[in-house]
Amino acid sequence: MLILSLRSEGDVREETVRDNVRICLPRLMQVGAGARKLLPQMLAALPGATRPLIVTDRMMVQLGVADEIREMLTAAGYEVGLFDAVQPDPTVSSVLAAVEMLEQGGYDCVLGLGGGSSLDAAKAVAVFSRHSRDIQFYRPPCEFNEPSLPLIAIPTTAGTGSEVTHHTVLIDDSTREKISCRGEAFVPQGAIVDYELTLSKPARLTADNALDTLTHAIEAYVSPKRTLFSDRMALDCMRLVGAHIETVRNAPENRAAREGLMLAAMFGGLAFSNASVGLVHGMSRPLGSTFHVPHGMSNAMLLPALVAFSLQSAPDRYADCARAIGLATDADDDAEAGRKLIAGLKEWNSRLSVPTLRSFGIDVDSFRREVGRMVDEAIASGAHRNSPRIADRDEIVALYDGLIAAE
Secondary structure (H helix, E strand, O other): OEEEEEEEOOEEEEEEOOOOOOOOOOOEEEEOOOHHHHHHHHHHOOOOOOOEEEEOOHHHHHOOHHHHHHHHHHHOOOOOEEEOOOOOOOEHHHHHHHHHHHHHHOOOEEEEEEOHHHHHHHHHHHHHOOOOOOHHHHOOOOOOOOOOOOEEEEEOOOOOOHHHOOEEEEEOOOOOOEEEEEOHHHOOOEEEEOHHHHOOOOHHHHHHHHHHHHHHHHHHHHOOOOOHHHHHHHHHHHHHHHHHHHHHHHOOOOHHHHHHHHHHHHHHHHHHHOOOOOHHHHHHHHHHHHHOOOHHHHHHHHHHHHHHHHHHHOHHHHHHHHHHHOOOOOOOOHHHHHHHHHHHHHHHHHHOOOOOHHHHOOOHHHHHHHHHHHHHHHHHHOHHHHOOOOOOHHHHHHHHHHHHHOO
């Protein structure tokens, strides 16, 4: 199939991409300010959804968000349960605890409320309650497409895009490995995307989320599994992040910028869910499970170096990314745009106070003791095969070494 990939307005280039692709996304979506207030109507539109269990974390309870959702549904006549024990980087055991509550309470649908961890946990609850509860069953290359319990995802951060993806990441308690579960079973049937839920988010979380979103878009756009659909989502995501990330840093109350980043997260999720992520994610997941580096932050740490690593394998694609983000212009040729992309990503990390591994507090010797296992996990994920340049084991070791060497 021959398509026209937009480089900029009025400037196109011919490029071959996959033909006859299957697109996965929620059946129902409500997007915009106050969208959460239409949750009862969305729930009523899902067959068999009569007794919802909210899956969230303690912060959503402390902030009153969980109570707002619960009271709204109670007023609409629903009997609502609440599981509020989701932790950052959810484990299989925490998901099984929520499944037990769901079964004992007779709940028949799930509402995921919170950041990426809560949404991933909720998606797993919806699947595990009907199917295998062995995380190894879902290990890639498995793509699990069987129907799950009705699920609505309500993100309160602008980063993961989990509300629209067919991915869920869990930690295996026995090995501490992060495993990415994939397939249509993990796609929510409904999504409420309300940027007002992000207005109070702190600067550190907002920056990490935005850089996570940007990583999704860049990796999807350069992926060998890319499609015309994922390209469109990725480019729009990058434009929105480029336009709004600095505004939110300087004026966190700016509603237009918050809305832009919320839409960017959704577009980024649709992009990578219908293409793939690459080596950045393959290497960042072990960092998170081993050293508890927040996911968006670890992506941001890795992104400049991994773009540099792959740049010559897809110079035109990375140049498109630089132009979409606003780090390069149409006057720059692809080589210059690629250089500006790497320099711009490094500058963003500096301005947004993204730490190095060492300034985050990771001991060099401890890190090097774990490198072999982290490389094994990165390779086992298969994500490295979805990058323009496929890294071998020695190259991944060298990339990790470069990361820990940075002051």
